[in-house]
Amino acid sequence: MSDRLAAAQAALNGGRRDEAIGHLIAAIGDDPARPVQVYRTLTVQLYQAGRYEEGAAFGAKGLERFPRDFDLLNVRGVNLRKLKRLPEALAALEMATRVAPKNLGGLQNYGNVLLDLNEGAKAEGVFSRLVRIDPRNGEYQRQLGRALHKQNKLEPALVRFRQAVTVQPGLIDAWLDMVGILGEEHRTADAEAQLDRAIAANPGNARLLEGKTMVLRRTGQAARAEAFAREVLAAQPDAAWVHHQLGIMVSEQDRAAGNVLLRRAIALDPARIEYVTALIESLERTRSGDEGGHIEEGYQLAKTILHRSAEFTESVTKILCEIMIRVCDFDGLDQVGDFRTLGRGWAGSGRHTALLKQLARVRTDEDRRELLEQHRIWGRGVEVPASRRPIKRPPPRPPGGKxxxxxxxxxxxxxxxxxxxxxxxxxxxxxxxxxxxxxxxxxxxxxxxxxxxxxxxxxxxxxxxxxxxxxxxxxxxxxxxxxxxxxxxxxxxxxxxxxxxxxxxxxxxxxxxxxxxxxxxxxxxxxxxxxxxxxxxxxxxxxxxxxxxxxxxRFFSNTVEIKEAPELRNGFITYGTANNPHKYTREVLQTWARVVAATPGSKFAFIRPEGSGESFRANILRQFAAEGVSADRVIFHVIRGAHMPFYNEVDITLDPFPLTGGTTTAETLWMGVPLISLIGPAFYERLSASIMTNSGIGDLAVNTLDDYLAAAVALAGNRERRLELRGSLRDRMRNGPLGQTDxxxxxxxxxxxxxxxxxx
CATH class of the missing domain: 3.40.50.11380 (Rossmann fold)
Incomplete structure (x- = not known):
């Protein structure tokens, strides 16, 4: 044995994994023609260290020399699975099962990837075979149940989950899988009863106790859920999950108190990525106090976990994207994931709310159709379960009547x-x-x-x-x-x-x-x-x-007075927006900056609560600086809610695209501030154009970016029209289709x- 291999073995014997990995990598670097056992040991150690990318790479290197080695194929497959490179993982594990068809571990890993790929029927075949070989293996029974669930064979899946906990009462995942199906079927009482049985069989198990809290919370029993969690907290004051769940519940009514609980959960168990993202989400939604400061805190937390992509779930990516959007970190947004992968992941996991943030990321007709398909994916995921449990309906009403x-x-x-x-x-x-x-x-x-x-x-x-x-x-x-x-x-x-x-x-x-x-x-x-x-x-x-x-x-009244145009007070044109950053993109900010650059002496005002946040301001200023607009030409009005008077600080509003304004468009015109908008093919790209057309300024909604820039600069140079609109837009709206409410x-x-x- 070489000195490097001896040193690696000594490090492993001493529990110094990283040191051992270093020696093994160096040994292969010295001589790639090492025995297969060296490659096997290295790839296993890399997997156990969570260094999946390196594990997959050295597995591939080893397979160049030993292409039919089962262990290398198997461990490369599980490394690739952790990296979510599922087609590659499937190919490696499929080959492993051919090389060693009787190896049960390889078969199980192969079946697991089939489940990840939603190949329920194929996975059923794999786990049926494993169950026949070892019917008292609870995990095989559970995975067979999951394969059946993937095919909407719910009752057979429940049978398998029950069998799993019968032979292995401590198999917590099987209990939770069973409860999950019962929850999907809105069999709330059955789900709670199964959890009580599980807790009786596994007293004090944190995952089951948390599961009961979540079932109560998600079935609208908020008071019972909170009471149950507080009862557990009294007995287990250092249980991180209790602080986490209570934080989520409490924050709905009291963000500050909820954030204290969520921070405590992280302090008790800092490794749990879902605890970190729960706090990020709550901070992003905290409206009291310094909203921009809360967002900044959440953003800085998010940056600490961006490197942990192997642990990302759809919930994690949704929260990370939301915080990146609030500070206009478009590079960070891209790092979380691409348009198609994220959207389909959210849709497939039932996260319709996340799809709203996809609208601004549309660039092409292909994107528009992809976005429509993402919504259809979500729709199918809702309609299929609903079709299995039809609701009771009364007899039809007699014909006629109102x-x-x-x-x-x-x-x-x-x-x-x-x-x-x-x-x-x-x-x-x-x-x-x-x-x-x-x-x-x-x-x-x-x-x-x-x-x-x-x-x-x-x-x-x-x-x-x-x-x-x-x-x-x-x-x-x-x-x-x-x-x-x-x-x-x-x-x-x-x-x-x-x-x-x-x-x-x-x-x-x-x-x-x-x-x-x-x-x-x-x-x-x-x-x-x-x-x-x-x-x-x-x-x-x-x-x-x-x-x-x-x-x-009742809401669009004369309460907020339209004041003198800011240009008359300031001597320069002020462009601006009050739109939410989820409508901003690199292209939007670039276009706004170009408009300002093309209008001598002009400035741009952001009427947004994010404006007190350091990263939001820095990212905005960076985008404007790239187009030659200095920081002193960008204004931040930090406000939420009572923002209507701040339209009096703007001469021309610039609309975002492709997702245009709606409420903000109505507000800006009501305050006498004209708008420039870009029209696109989809519904959400035409909202402002409708409001503008029905207010008599449809010509300011244009069809190309060149026209957008030209229209903005031309309006800035047409003081007579701007002042006329400032005095007439409110009456135009009131007297036109928008205001004729009857x-x-x-x-x-x-x-x-x-x-x-x-x-x-």
Missing amino acids: VRLGFMSSDLRQHPVGYFALPLFDHVDHERFEVFVYSFYTGQEDAAQRHITERVTAYRWWPDISVAGAAEKIAEDQLDMLIELGGSTHMNKLEVMAYKPAPVQASWLGYPHSAGLEAIDYLVCDPITVPPERELLVEKPLMMPKSWIALGS QFARDFYDMIYRTVRPAG
Whole structure:
């Protein structure tokens, strides 16, 4: 044995793995023609050290010399699996099973990769064989259950999970897999009962105790979940998972208190990446105090785990992307993952909320179609389970009578959705319609909600109801049509639509893209927002004659005064935006900077709470500097909520693209500030153009980036038009389709009536 190999063996004997790895790598470097055992030992040690990339690479090097060595094929496969290079892992492990078809470990690893690839039928064959060989191996039974689950064979899967815990009661994963299926099927009582059995068989097991907390929380039993977690905390004050779960629950009502608990979870178990990302997510959502500072703290935490990509789950990537977006770190965003991989991962794991952040990343027609497919993937993942558990429905209503129209949203309150929906409740067509509202809002009733409640047939407020429970109760109202307004934003339940609680269903207002459900028949559009290529929608367009929105008088009032144009006070043009950074891209900031560079003496104002954060400011300034715009020409107004007066500090608003403004576009025009927008093919690329056209400035919505730059510079040079618009835009909106709320409501109710009661 060479000195290097002897040193490696001595290091292994002494438990010094990294030192041993160094000697083994050096030994192979000295002489690549080392015996196969050297390569085997090195790749195994690299795997155990979590150095998967090197393990896969040295496995490949060893296979060049020993192409049919089972151990090298097997360990290369598991290293590649950790790297999520699944097709390569499958190829290596498939070859391993050919080389050693009776090796059960190799077969199991091969089956595991098939499960990762959602090849349920093939995995079933592998694990059926393993179960026949060793029926008392609980892990084989469990993996066979997972293979059956992948094929939606739920009852057979449950049988296998029960068998697994029968032969091996300590197999925690099998208990949790069983509970997972019961949860999917909304068999809440059964899921809780199984967890109680599991806890009885494994007293004090942290994963099972946490599982019960999560089942209670996810089934709308927030009070019970918190009480259970606090009971465990009293007995186990240093249990990291309890602080983690309590932090998530508490932060919904008190971010500061929740963040304290989440920080404690990390202190108790700093290696858990999900604990770190839970705090990042909560900090990103903390609105009190210095919001930009909270975001900065979350961002700095995120940078500490970017190198741990092998541990990334869809939940982790979603949170990392959200924090990167808030500080405009586009390089960090790219490091987390690419458009297709991330989107399909989120869609496949049921994370519809993450798809909103995909809209701004669209670049090409291929991207637009890919984004539509990502929504369809999510939709199929919701509709298939819903089809297996149909809801109870009452007998059909007698024909005739008033049309029963339902609106489902947790945002029909003081919220942008409430602002735009209000005209329909101020002008309900009581002669032809009974109007129902369904909300899952968990906060306190506000004045806007009370206002709406007084004007509808019924306001159903169910803050703790499950998805299936909501669908069933909505069906009891025997609606003719149900319209969802919330998308998948916080506290909404888009999945209810998959159960088809009404015979005709539509989406409107709350989400600027097709939701992805075939069960939703229509998307409310207007002649401007409707995509010229109809294949860019899942639903059929339901067409309003002029505008798909109107301005609720309760919210768009004269409360905030329009002041003198800032150019007259400052002597220079100020461009600006109040749009959320999830609409910014490199191209957007580059374009805005070029507009400023092309307008002598001009500045750009960001009206955003992120502006107090060091990294947000630095990243913005870097993008502007690249186009020759110095830092003194960029202004940050740090504000949330009470931002309307800050439009008085802007002469011209520049719209983001491809995801344009909506609420912010209405606000800027209401404050007399004209807008430059870029029109694209998809619905979400045409929102501003609709508002602008219906406000009489459709010419400022253009079709190319060159035209965008030219229109902005030209408007900056046309003081007469800008001052005229500053004095007239509010009246144009009030007197046009956006402000004629009674006509808007008539058009809307006529459209619905024609849809559910077609002539003849």
